[in-house]
Amino acid sequence: MFLQRSTLQVLSFAAVALCFSVEPPAVGGQTFPSSGDTVPNSWTGPVFKLRQDYPKIKPAVGTKPWKSFNFKTQPVPYLQSVLSYCKEGNVEVDWQLEKNTVRNWYHAPWLHTTPNGREFVHGLTGERSSRPHELDPAQTGSFANWAVGFYNAPGGYVIGQVWKDPNAPNPSAVLFPDGTVTCKLLFTTAPVAQVPYLKNSFEWQANASASSGGPRSIQTVRLLQVDVAVRDSRANTTTGWVFGTFVYDGNAAGATPWDRLVPVGLMWGNDPAVTEPTKTPTTHLAETFINPAVGPAQHLGRAGRLNGPVDNPKSSCLSCHSTAQWKALSNVLPDASDPMRWFRNIKATEAFDPGPGQHSLGYSLQIALGLERFHTAHPSQLTETIAPAAAPPSKKTKPISRGDEDDN
Ligand code: HEC
Known part of the structure; x- marks a missing residue:
């Protein structure tokens, strides 16, 4: 009896210790750290707060x-309406x-x-660097x-379902409904002297590095690109998603920097039949659809x-996200060796x-990356549900990212 009880006590202490070791401490009522x-x-400037009161x-x-x-016949008004949203x-x-409040x-x-x-001022994460002459x-x-990046309420609900138990994320909860929208603001550390069309762009101060993975300091970053993605059932026969992007053009008409974002184009499928590399x-x-009226050089x-x-x-937007x-x-x-595998219409x-045991994450690379980082930080949480013999062989050699220094 005594023995049993002490064993239980040890077990419950172990459970408490385990619980403390995996759960990030709630900061200001927040379960997940902002940065x-x-x-x-x-620091007297703004401090990023991860919006995490996901709808229940x-x-x-x-x-x-x-x-x-x-989106096929009116791509520019389609994109503009998503950007306004x-x-x-x-x-x-x-x-x-x-x-x-809207x-x-x-x-x-x-x-x-x-x-x-994520850095502490605006929650920015490091992306692929722009090599000489690319911009x-x-x-x-x-x-x-x-x-x-951020998701509207239907997307926020899905994120909340995946992370309902902060110590045991559930990848099978991903099912984005029609009308899910996600947008992403991309800033560059490139100065106007090097990239003239960045003149009068929208600027933030951020705790950023000048090169990927390098030391960080507070510096000016300039709005360069805005990405949007819409779960649109009219695209169900291809991928179910419409991905589009805008580039900032300091020479475009418009009263504010937000009005000088020019639509580059959109895509709803990967054109699997087009196999040529260029x-x-x-x-x-x-x-x-690629907008013929884009000012700055296009990067396709x-x-x-x-x-x-x-x-x-x-690559392409949908290729990476698939x-x-x-x-x-x-x-x-x-x-x-097999590039067209990345240009299927998944x-x-x-x-x-x-x-x-494989789960689609519905084109969400932020959920994919979050799961990868969580499990890297908590290897003991990784319950292998897939029997090694039944699992398809992994060809993954790199962490998920929008590109790194050696991807060329
Ligand atoms: C080289 C791969 C790659 C390409 C190409 C790419 N992305 Fe992404 N994207 C990522 C990764 C990785 C993330 C998650 C990490 C992050 O947000 O930085 C992401 C995140 C996003 C998000 C936030 C939502 C989410 O969870 O996925 C949006 C929106 C987005 N990308 C749109 C686009 C658009 C539009 C394009 C094309 C103009 C594009 N992406 C091209 C890799 C890519």
Whole structure:
């Protein structure tokens, strides 16, 4: 009896200790840390707060202004309506989502670790650096890019379901409904002297590094690109998603920097039949629209598919995002040996590498990255549900990222 009791006590102490060791301490009522940085005492500027009061009950999707437009035949008005939706109520509060009075938006957790993790001023995470001449012919240096993304309420609900138990995330909870929207602001450390079309751009101070993974300091970053992604059932026969991007053009008309964002294009499929690595112009693509009226030099992906100024030319928006699954078995970027595997039209609920125990993460790379970082920090939490013999072989050699220093 006594023995039993003490064993139980030991076990419960162990459980408490385990619980403390895996659960991040709640800071100011927040379960998930906003940033991995320590805010300096001398700092008087804004401090990023991860919006994490995810809806507990499936929210109504609300108005979907983009549904007035056909993304295939009216791509520019479609993109503009999504951008307005993202900006509404957010520009006024400097993108402090918790202060938006028009609409609820949420951040994905677990992007705070690693040298590219969320910085403390605006929650930016390190992205692929822009090599010399990538942003402009006059650019001689390499410059780091930093970004922050967020989801509307239907997306926030899904994030909340995945992370309902902060110590045991549930990848099978990912099912984004029609009307889910996610937007991402990308900033560059490149100065105007190197990239002239960045003149009069929107600027933030951020605790950023000038190169990926390098030491961080407070410095000026400039808005370069805005990404949007919409779960749109009209794209269900290809991928279920419409991905689009905007580039800042200081020479464009518009009263504020937000009005000088020019649509680069959108895509709703990967054009699996187009197998050539390069081909221009882009009229051969049936599932990508590229805006012929873009000012700054275009930075397109494989054979002219859509990607943004900071992106890897071997890829495309939907190509990278189609790899989002738990447990990721393939790299985000295409393998040279079999690149067209990354240009299939994977359905919104389908895993890139199907197999027992595999879950599609519905094109969400922030959920994929969050799960990867959580399990890297808590290896003991990783309950292997897949029998090694039944699991498809993993070809994943790199962590999930938008690209790193050696991806070229
Ligand atoms: C090289 C791979 C890659 C390419 C190309 C890429 N992305 Fe992503 N994207 C990522 C990764 C990794 C994340 C998650 C980490 C982050 O937010 O920085 C992400 C995050 C996002 C998010 C936040 C939502 C989420 O959870 O996925 C949006 C929106 C987004 N990307 C849109 C785009 C658009 C639009 C394009 C094309 C213009 C694009 N991406 C091209 C890798 C890529």
